[in-house]
Amino acid sequence: MKSPATSAVEEPRPIQWLLIGVAVLFSAVCLFLPLLNVFVQAFDSGWSAYLKALTNPDTKAALRLTLMVAAISVPANVIFGVCAAWAIAKFEFPWKAVLLTVIDLPFSISPVVSGLLFILLFGASGFFGAWLQLHHVQIIFAWPGMVLATAFVTVPYVVGELIHVLQAQGSDQEQAAMTLGANGWQTFWHITLPSIRWGLLYGVILCTARAMGEYGAVAVVSSHIAGKTDTLALRVEKLANEYNPEAPFAVASLLAFLALFTLGLKCYLEWKAKANDHGTMAQ
Numbered sequence: 001m002k003s004p005a006t007s008a009v010e011e012p013r014p015i016q017w018l019l020i021g022v023a024v025l026f027s028a029v030c031l032f033l034p035l036l037n038v039f040v041q042a043f044d045s046g047w048s049a050y051l052k053a054l055t056n057p058d059t060k061a062a063l064r065l066t067l068m069v070a071a072i073s074v075p076a077n078v079i080f081g082v083c084a085a086w087a088i089a090k091f092e093f094p095w096k097a098v099l100l101t102v103i104d105l106p107f108s109i110s111p112v113v114s115g116l117l118f119i120l121l122f123g124a125s126g127f128f129g130a131w132l133q134l135h136h137v138q139i140i141f142a143w144p145g146m147v148l149a150t151a152f153v154t155v156p157y158v159v160g161e162l163i164h165v166l167q168a169q170g171s172d173q174e175q176a177a178m179t180l181g182a183n184g185w186q187t188f189w190h191i192t193l194p195s196i197r198w199g200l201l202y203g204v205i206l207c208t209a210r211a212m213g214e215y216g217a218v219a220v221v222s223s224h225i226a227g228k229t230d231t232l233a234l235r236v237e238k239l240a241n242e243y244n245p246e247a248p249f250a251v252a253s254l255l256a257f258l259a260l261f262t263l264g265l266k267c268y269l270e271w272k273a274k275a276n277d278h279g280t281m282a283q
Helices: 004-008 014-043 047-054 057-090 098-104 111-122 129-134 143-153 155-171 172-179 184-213 216-221 230-239 247-282
Strands: none
Touching: 004 057, 014 143, 014 247, 047 057, 047 247, 057 098, 057 143, 057 155, 057 172, 057 230, 057 247, 098 155, 111 216, 143 155, 143 216, 155 184, 172 184, 184 230, 184 247, 230 247
């Protein structure tokens, strides 16, 4: 006998195949074929040309800068994400809806506009421009501005993952720990963090993938100096504008490898979490 939950979502076989076919066709045309074309074009001239493009000094500098920007912006978003998600999920306070709207703002505006916002704040003619110039601090057209722009566009990922987890688990365990004499840090470290670890890891992985592939916001605040302020995404554009036949695809394939690795890691963690859940239920 079928459960009500199963029968409620059951559709006629032709409808099922139609929906599956549309999903597969869309994925193939819009996702798989463009990704496959990147790798085909990257290796079109052989391994030697591919490795030559990747070992170019400017490309290696772009890779280092990309990883550095991600290494700074992702931990910053983790700290902010945990604090913001905990406050939103556990407490009631004025302007809570406004805070949620601000956190989701990077999803609503173009990354180019995000970069422009930082120019209006920290550029030479911006709100803080005169003070920064007086103290010889350069943010725009340097790596600090690229970090700020990347952190801004990746803010929602960690917060979004954690809010749902924290709201679903409630606060009973934390209250019990506090009743037994645990302080705030002990409660967070031994109760809250283990229960949100999978959501936190998902958010970190998605945040990292977006940070490494960000183009629009970074392009606005970067001075596009090869070997200094070019990330991998900017390097791809520069090589394409130089009508270099293989190099832009080779660098793009490196970005694709990084993205596929992070998404593969996310799938593995999801499988691991489900396996742990099944093991806990079996016990």
